[in-house]
Amino acid sequence: MTSGGIEPRTERLRRARHLRAYLVQVPYLLVLLAGLVAAVLVLFDRWRRGAFVFGSALLLASLLRALIPTSRAGLLQVRGRFFDVVATAAVGATILWLATSIDPLGTD
Template sequence: MSTITRVERIRHARAVRRYLVQIPYFLVLLGLLVAAVLVVFDRWRRGAFVFGSALLLGALLRALIPTSRAGLLQVRSRFFDVAAMATVGTLILWLATSIDPLGTD
């Protein structure tokens, strides 16, 4: 194996890894996008429920995935990230389920 092809393979592997470590972040982002679409189409309770669920998913992923592979889910320390996302996600879920719909869904 020549040196040039080996170097190219290493560069390619690093480039692929840069994208793969962002998959958990993109999953949470997709959940937030779905929530935004639901809110835009006047399904605010469902949108809030999906938003809170996406944040809880982010907290779970941040808690389980090693820091070296957390990608953009890593903002501060693991404890802070998990605590912040879990707290906000739980509060949003509580709000979505406790507020009277007043004839809306």
């Protein structure tokens, strides 16, 4: 045993668990970052591009939720896998359709 009372192997396992707890959130952080980019675009009066990026972020979330195991889905997991994938894909596709189909009225 070490002077701290914790064996080195136990300490390594504890650090690995902490690291995994952060790494499992990386897909969610990617989607969150895309949402932030969309918000900045809307803030700078680029609402169509912002809506397009936001819809794409939701489709990315849907794809990641479909491909990543539930044990590693992190905050992308809200309900069951099927519901999460269908709901985010439907909303993302709707936003993309709206962003591309509405007349820009002189804006971008």
